[in-house]
Amino acid sequence: MQIIKDKEIVEDNWLHLDDEAELAAGNITVSLARWQEQHETLANHESGLGLRLTGADPLEEVVPDLDSFSLIVLDFPAFTDGRCYSFARLLRDRFGYKGEIRAQGDILHDQLFYMTQCGINSFEMANPNRIESALAGFDDFTESYQTTVLKPAPLYRRNR
Amino acid sequence: MYQYDKYDQAMIDQRVAQYRDQTRRYLAGELNEEQFRPLRLQNGLYVQIHAPMLRMAVPYGLMSSTQIRKIADVSRKYDKGYVHFTTRQNFQLNWPALETVPDILAEFASVQMHAIQSSGNCIRNTTSDQLAGVCDGEVEDPRPYGEIIRQWSTFHPEFAYLPRKFKIAIVGNPDDRAATQVHDIGLHLVKNHEGEVGFEVLVGGGLGRTPILGKQIRPFLEKKDLLSYLEAILRVYNRLGRRDNKYKARIKITVREHGINHIRELVEAEWVEIRDQLELDQKEIDRVKGFFTEPEYEVTAAEDDSFAKMQVEDKNFARWVKQNVVAHKKPGYKVAYISLKAPKNPPGDVSAEQLDVIADLADEFNMGEVRSTHTQNLLFSDVKQGDLYALWLRLETEELATPNIDTLTDMICCPGLDFCGLANATSIPLAKEINERFDDLDYLYDLGDLKVKMSGCMNGCAHQSVGHIGILGVDKKGEEWYQFTLGGSSEADASLGQRLGRAIPKDDVVDTVSTLVDTYLELREQDEPFLNTVRRVGVDPFKERVYADN
Numbered sequence: 001m002q003i004i005k006d007k008e009i010v011e012d013n014w015l016h017l018d019d020e021a022e023l024a025a026g027n028i029t030v031s032l033a034r035w036q037e038q039h040e041t042l043a044n045h046e047s048g049l050g051l052r053l054t055g056a057d058p059l060e061e062v063v064p065d066l067d068s069f070s071l072i073v074l075d076f077p078a079f080t081d082g083r084c085y086s087f088a089r090l091l092r093d094r095f096g097y098k099g100e101i102r103a104q105g106d107i108l109h110d111q112l113f114y115m116t117q118c119g120i121n122s123f124e125m126a127n128p129n130r131i132e133s134a135l136a137g138f139d140d141f142t143e144s145y146q147t148t149v150l151k152p153a154p155l156y157r158r159n160r
Numbered sequence: 161m162y163q164y165d166k167y168d169q170a171m172i173d174q175r176v177a178q179y180r181d182q183t184r185r186y187l188a189g190e191l192n193e194e195q196f197r198p199l200r201l202q203n204g205l206y207v208q209i210h211a212p213m214l215r216m217a218v219p220y221g222l223m224s225s226t227q228i229r230k231i232a233d234v235s236r237k238y239d240k241g242y243v244h245f246t247t248r249q250n251f252q253l254n255w256p257a258l259e260t261v262p263d264i265l266a267e268f269a270s271v272q273m274h275a276i277q278s279s280g281n282c283i284r285n286t287t288s289d290q291l292a293g294v295c296d297g298e299v300e301d302p303r304p305y306g307e308i309i310r311q312w313s314t315f316h317p318e319f320a321y322l323p324r325k326f327k328i329a330i331v332g333n334p335d336d337r338a339a340t341q342v343h344d345i346g347l348h349l350v351k352n353h354e355g356e357v358g359f360e361v362l363v364g365g366g367l368g369r370t371p372i373l374g375k376q377i378r379p380f381l382e383k384k385d386l387l388s389y390l391e392a393i394l395r396v397y398n399r400l401g402r403r404d405n406k407y408k409a410r411i412k413i414t415v416r417e418h419g420i421n422h423i424r425e426l427v428e429a430e431w432v433e434i435r436d437q438l439e440l441d442q443k444e445i446d447r448v449k450g451f452f453t454e455p456e457y458e459v460t461a462a463e464d465d466s467f468a469k470m471q472v473e474d475k476n477f478a479r480w481v482k483q484n485v486v487a488h489k490k491p492g493y494k495v496a497y498i499s500l501k502a503p504k505n506p507p508g509d510v511s512a513e514q515l516d517v518i519a520d521l522a523d524e525f526n527m528g529e530v531r532s533t534h535t536q537n538l539l540f541s542d543v544k545q546g547d548l549y550a551l552w553l554r555l556e557t558e559e560l561a562t563p564n565i566d567t568l569t570d571m572i573c574c575p576g577l578d579f580c581g582l583a584n585a586t587s588i589p590l591a592k593e594i595n596e597r598f599d600d601l602d603y604l605y606d607l608g609d610l611k612v613k614m615s616g617c618m619n620g621c622a623h624q625s626v627g628h629i630g631i632l633g634v635d636k637k638g639e640e641w642y643q644f645t646l647g648g649s650s651e652a653d654a655s656l657g658q659r660l661g662r663a664i665p666k667d668d669v670v671d672t673v674s675t676l677v678d679t680y681l682e683l684r685e686q687d688e689p690f691l692n693t694v695r696r697v698g699v700d701p702f703k704e705r706v707y708a709d710n
Binding site: 055079080081082083085086089093094108109110113114115117118130136140141142143144145146147148152154155156157159160 | 318
């Protein structure tokens, strides 16, 4: 499957493992429940390990383990569910997470600009057929007023 | 007033381009109805019974004559030649074609206006006191902070998909004219013991089906912490607010379910983490304040004697002055309300022709500015007393001088079943019937300050819960019924109205208003206002009279 990563279309090399599925070789992501249950086994996984979070998960509890993950997948069950925008900002700004943060679920062209500002850098699009045209979404705006993950000072301090 | 620089302008121009593309993709079938809905809503576009409705933002209720002319032009070119002012100081076009909305937005962008976040589950337009900067007793002019909040909230990337809509109101005068206590966040400019000016912060107020007054979350917030504190509240709400039930998704319910103390702990803990990073520079406050400096008032304005003279000579003018003109902080200047509540006029509606005249009059008499009020009227904030008679004559010709501000016929009214897809019952035709019944001005003046607010459904766009008399349309088995409440107020002494009793059929609504008014006249002591009488005697005496016959 193709995804967008760092504003480019790339082939995805991660497997999202169901809680019941057997461990597989290669890069895998697991749910928080599975991580909490099997973290000792998973910590020895030879390839990349990623964690999937939903907006209902207790983000702060995961913080001590962040170094174990090279990918964090944030779930957007509906694109109107904005909880994980806050998760992304906290992961970047407060908890210093430097790995890949990926948005998964109902991800449309029209959310890419905001999501990027919040620190999300890869995207599994809801409609992979339009992935090419979705790239335009990154350039919807050239500026933003706020302090964001990408812009650590507000517009007025940078430019006015 | 605030003037866009190249950054502000680029942002709204890019918004128009973005929305043009979204509309194109929707019409081409690339976006389905469900995907398009939140996108159009964040651009103020609802789909109503007859046609879409486009709500344009009027930040803190301030407009230039150029903008007013543009509103008139657009309403002629793309709509039916009138617009409707709302209870949040915005205005709506009731009949635009969906395909033309990008063009409409481009027209408005050319005069620094937009529809950004005027609907949808995001931070809405910040509202304020219509007398900001010109009234006595103001701690500080709230408008610069309104503008700072506008910029902070515009396209805030983290808070575009909140559990529910989020409304902020800010005032600098203790007489709360912006209904701050029924907003998600209410901000009051206050002085602390050291004489420094900052903000008292309220959270969790709201109307709709569960009206609740906001609770104080912080008694004093320094100005430099304004944006970090707002961001902390929003972040806590974004994570904690309910998303399982839209009727329980507003922050008022979050506060009620978790308790204000717990919410305060969460917000303060979040705030500690971000306050340094998000500190608001004094330099930026000063820059924005620079757009709201006092105009050059003429020191000789008070020497005019025609104002007093004309009130003696023309009793109609005197009546208008008494009812629609209020004090200004500068000698010789007055604030004049332009009533959008002429008897036959749907409350808050104004025609393109009237708007053109208002724009000309604003240039001639009010330094080119016009304000909108949360009571669905307009006002001129800086009129020389010597100009009032000439202004009045012109307003009178345009049916914009109905001397009824704050009387029973200055009713707040939502569009209701005639326009709105959510409504259960009509409101505008009933407002008209009430106007016809109460057409005797002397009688209205005798009734005094009496705020009637009527909404066509639970969403309560007309703020009926805080009306002295609140009227709420409900649907009972396909018929329109009306639930009355008494004793609400949205001002400094805010309170929620109490239910009068069972709902009343449509045909009896006007009679019920009459009965309530008659009962008040019998019960009042001397010049006691309606609200005080209700508070003194309670709802029961009114209830007995209204339900006596059946």
